[in-house]
Every structure is written in C-alpha cells, then in structure tokens.
Amino acid sequence: MALDYSINYKAENDYQNSVDEAHWQFLIVPEQNSTQQLLSVDFRNSLGLEKSYSINGFGFRTIRLHATKKFGKISFEASFKLIKKDINPFDFDAFPAVEEEYQYIKTLDFQVDFEPFLKTTRFTRLPEAHLPGFQLDQSISLFENLQQLNEWTFKFLNFETGVTDVNTELDEVIRNRKGVCQDFTHLFCALARQNGVPVRYVSGYLHQGNGYFGDSQMHAWAEAFMPSAGWIGFDPTNNLLVNSNYIKVSHGKDYRDCSPLKGVVYSEGANETKYSVEVSAQQQ
Numbered sequence: 235m236a237l238d239y240s241i242n243y244k245a246e247n248d249y250q251n252s253v254d255e256a257h258w259q260f261l262i263v264p265e266q267n268s269t270q271q272l273l274s275v276d277f278r279n280s281l282g283l284e285k286s287y288s289i290n291g292f293g294f295r296t297i298r299l300h301a302t303k304k305f306g307k308i309s310f311e312a313s314f315k316l317i318k319k320d321i322n323p324f325d326f327d328a329f330p331a332v333e334e335e336y337q338y339i340k341t342l343d344f345q346v347d348f349e350p351f352l353k354t355t356r357f358t359r360l361p362e363a364h365l366p367g368f369q370l371d372q373s374i375s376l377f378e379n380l381q382q383l384n385e386w387t388f389k390f391l392n393f394e395t396g397v398t399d400v401n402t403e404l405d406e407v408i409r410n411r412k413g414v415c416q417d418f419t420h421l422f423c424a425l426a427r428q429n430g431v432p433v434r435y436v437s438g439y440l441h442q443g444n445g446y447f448g449d450s451q452m453h454a455w456a457e458a459f460m461p462s463a464g465w466i467g468f469d470p471t472n473n474l475l476v477n478s479n480y481i482k483v484s485h486g487k488d489y490r491d492c493s494p495l496k497g498v499v500y501s502e503g504a505n506e507t508k509y510s511v512e513v514s515a516q517q518q
Contacts, residue, residue, distance in 0.1 A: 235320050235517055235518070236317050236318060236319050236320060236478075236517075236518045237317070237318045237320075237478055237515045237516065237517060237518065238315070238316075238317055238515065238516050238517075238518055239314075239315065239316050239317070239318055239441070239481060239513065239514070239515050240313070240314070240315055240513075240514045240515075241264070241312075241313070241314040241315075241316075241439055241481065241511065241512070241513050241514075242311070242312070242313050242511070242512045243262050243310075243311070243312040243313075243314075243509075243510075243511050244309070244310070244311050244312075244508075244509065244510045244511075245309065245310045245311075245495065245507065245508065245509045246307070246308075246309040246310075246507070246508045246509075247307065247308050247309070247505055247506070247507050248306070248307045248505060248506045248507075249305075249306050249307065249499075249501050249503065249504075249505045250502075250503030250504045250505060251306075251501055251502050251503040252304045252305065252306050252501065253301065253304065253305055253306065253499055253500060253501040254304055254500045254501065255300075255301060255302055255499075255500045256299075256300070256301040256308075256497060256498065256499045256500065256501075257298070257299070257300050257301075257497055257498045257499075258298065258299045258300075258310075258495065258496070258497040259288075259296050259297070259298050259495070259496045259497065260277075260296060260297040260298075260299075260310070260312070260494065260495055261290065261294060261296050261437070261483060261484050261492060261493065261494055261495075261496075262297070262312055262452070262483060262494050262495075263275055263294075263295045263296075263297065263312075263314065263483065264314050264316050264438070264439070264481050264482065264483055265294060265295075265438075265482045265483060265484065267482065268319075269318060269319045269321055269478075270316055270317070270318055270319075270481065270482065271316055271317040271318075271319075272314065272315075272316045273315040273316055273317065274313075274314065274315045275312070275313075275314055276312065276313040276314075277297055277310070277311075277312045278310070278311050278312075279299060279308060279309065279310045279311075280307075280308055280309040280310075281301060281303075281305055281308055283299045283300065283301055284299075285297050285298065285299055286298045286299075290484075291491075292484060292485060292486055292491060294483070294484040294485075297312075316481065317518070318478050318481060318515075319478065320477075320478050321476065321477045321478050322477075323466055323467065323475035323476060323477065324475075326460075326462060326463035326464075326466075327462060327463075328375060328377075328462055329375070329376070329460075329461055329462035332372070332373070332374065332375055333372070335375065335376050335460075335461055335462065336370070336372050336376070338461050339376070339430050339431065339461065340430060344461075345430075348432035348459060350487060351427070351432035351433055351434050351459070351487065352427050352430070352432050353427070353487065354424070354427065355487050355488045355490075356403065356488070356490075357403060357404065357420045357488040357489055357490070358404065358420050358423045358424040358427060358487070358488055359403065359404060359405075359424070360404060360408075360424050360425070360428060361404060361405040361408060363405075366390060366408055366421075366425070368383055368386055368425045368429070369429065370429045370430075370431075375462075376431065376460050376461075376462075377460055377462070377463065377466070379429075380426065380431070380458050380460070380466070380468060381468075381475075383422060383425055383426060383468075383470075384422065384468045384469070384470050384473055384474075384475075385473050386425075387418055387421050387422045387425070387470035388418070388470050388471070388472070388473035389473075390411065390421070391407070391411055391412065391413055391417065391418055391421065391470075392411060392412050392413075393412075393413070393414065393415075393418075393471060394412040394413065394414070395414055397410065397412045397413065398412070398413045398414060398416075398417050400416070400489060400493070402417065404417075404420055404421060404424060407420070407421065408421070414471075415453050415454040415455070415471040416454045416489050418454075418470040418471040419435055419436075419454040419455055419456050419470060419471070420435070420488060420489070421470070422456045422468065422470040423435055423456055423488065426456070426458055431458055431459070431460075432458070432459040433456050433457065433458045433459070434456065434457040434458075434459075434465070434485040434486065434487075435454065435456060435485060435486055435487060435488045435489060435491065435492055436454065436455050436456060436457050436467065436482055436484070436485045436492070437452055437453075437454055437482075437483050437484050437485070437486075437489075437492035437493075437494065438452065438453060438454075438455075438480060438481050438482040438483045438484075439452060439453060439480075439481040439483070439511060439513050440453035440479060440480055440481075440513065441479040441480075441481075441513045441514075441515050452483070452494050452511060453469075453471075453480070454471075454489070454492070455467055455468060455469040455470070455471070455476055455480065456468050456469075456470065457476075457485060467480060479515075481513070
C-alpha cells in the first residue's frame with residue numbers, strides 16, 4: 235500500500251562574527267524514482283536569498299544559495315510531499331545457480347561496470363590493525379550473505395550519538411565499536427566491497443515512528459548490487475532491508491558524496507548550527 239509522506243527540514247546557523255559572503259549547496263530533495271513520486275518542493279530562507287537548482291555528479295538535484303550582504307544569522311526551511319510505493323525487497327528472481335553468481339561478480343566486465351562502487355575511499359578503508367572479519371559464504375546466495383553482513387554490522391557496532399562526527403574514519407569506529415548511521419553504513423560498504431560486491435552509500439529520510447535507530451537529521455543506509463535483483467537497500471543500523479519507511483535523496487561512494495549541506499562561508503570566529511527533520515506518513 236502506498237504512503238503519503240510530508241517531510242519538514244530545518245537548519246539554523248548562528249555566527250559569532252558577521253559573515254561577508256557565503257555559498258551553500260543543499261542535497262536534501264527526495265529523489266524521483268520508480269518507488270517515489272515527488273509532488274512538491276518548497277524551500278525558504280530567512281534572508282530571502284534567491285535559490286537555484288543544479289544536478290550533482292551522481293545525477294541528484296541540489297539547491298544552491300549565494301549571500302553577498304553581511305549577516306550574522308540565517309535559517310533554512312524545506313518542505314517536501316511525496317507518494318512512496320510499498321516495497322517488497324524479497325520480490326526478485328534468484329540467480330540460476332549460486333556458484334555462477336559469484337563467478338559473475340568476479341568477471342572483468344562486471345568489475346569495470348561497477349568500479350566506482352567497488353573502490354575503497356577514505357571513509358570505507360578498513361584498518362589492518364583492527365580488521366573485523368567477514369567473508370562471503372559461497373555455499374549460500376549473495377542475498378543471504380548480505381543479510382548476514384547487515385546483521386553482523388548491526389551486532390558489531392553499538393548505536394551511540396556524540397562519539398563520532400562526519401570526519402570520523404573507520405579506524406576509530408572499529409576500535410570503539412560505537413557510532414551512528416553513517417558509521418554503520420561505511421562499515422557495511424567497506425566489508426561488502428572487500429568481498430567484491432558493489433555498494434552505494436545512500437542518504438535520505440527515515441520514518442522513525444516504528445522505533446528505528448536513526449539521526450534527528452537525515453539517515454544513511456546502503457544499496458548493494460546483485461546480478462539477480464539489481465540494487466537492494468540494506469540498513470545495518472537497524473538490521474533491516476529497506477522498505478517504504480525509507481525515502482531516498484541521493485547515493486555516492488561514501489558520506490562526502492551525499493553530505494546534506496556543503497558551503498563556503500567568509501567569516502571569522504565560531505558558529506553554531508542546529509538541524510531538525512520531521513517525517514510524517516499516512517496511508518492513501
């Protein structure tokens with residue numbers, strides 16, 4: 235059954251000293267795809283700055299703002315409405331034979347086609363000194379292996395806010411075994427790629443009315459490519475397969491490609507930033 239979603243995103247920046255000029259790029263607009271029908275986008279800011287839209291390197295819509303007059307505080311507010319179709323992540327035809335599936339992902343053509351999502355990045359680099367062990371069991375299907383990896387990551391890390399930030403690398407995450415959704419997702423991506431499975435880091439919104447772990451801002455999960463099914467979503471933070479509670483915004487190799495807000499601000503001194511996201515849904 236389809237769901238009607240309303241999403242409200244708010245951000246407020248308060249600067250110690252006045253800002254002379256600033257540029258911002260927001261990657262927060264839900265993607266239009268086969269399971270999501272975007273109905274409306276409304277974006278406002280307290281300075282009345284004119285917005286423009288652009289498409290980033292992975293094909294996702296961004297909102298851009300440029301401030302040229304001095305200010306000390308600015309707030310942003312966005313509202314989105316969309317229809318999300320029901321998703322059954324188990325609804326696909328299995329590969330004809332398990333051994334053939336693993337042979338296929340090892341072929342040169344496959345590795346060339348999916349090279350961007352097989353590469354190790356700064357945030358998906360596994361430290362040798364603290365290397366966690368997960369190996370694909372080639373006696374079972376790739377889908378079953380990825381479900382096991384989802385559960386393994388969920389059990390290996392403990393969800394805790396305030397112990398990592400957007401610059402925390404896996405060495406620290408694995409050593410402390412604590413983190414938030416982006417850390418769970420980076421570890422899942424790292425281990426899947428180490429085993430030859432292409433994986434994308436995904437940013438979006440999670441309807442948390444069912445008691446899921448997640449951030450008060452935006453959520454992160456992974457999409458793994460399987461020859462038999464295409465891209466399938468896995469949420470290691472909650473040990474779930476992605477369903478209609480997940481609203482995708484973008485994907486990339488890691489968090490850097492999907493950061494909700496990037497900017498250049500010409501100012502001195504400290505600044506304080508506050509975010510909030512509210513997601514509500516009702517059946518059609």
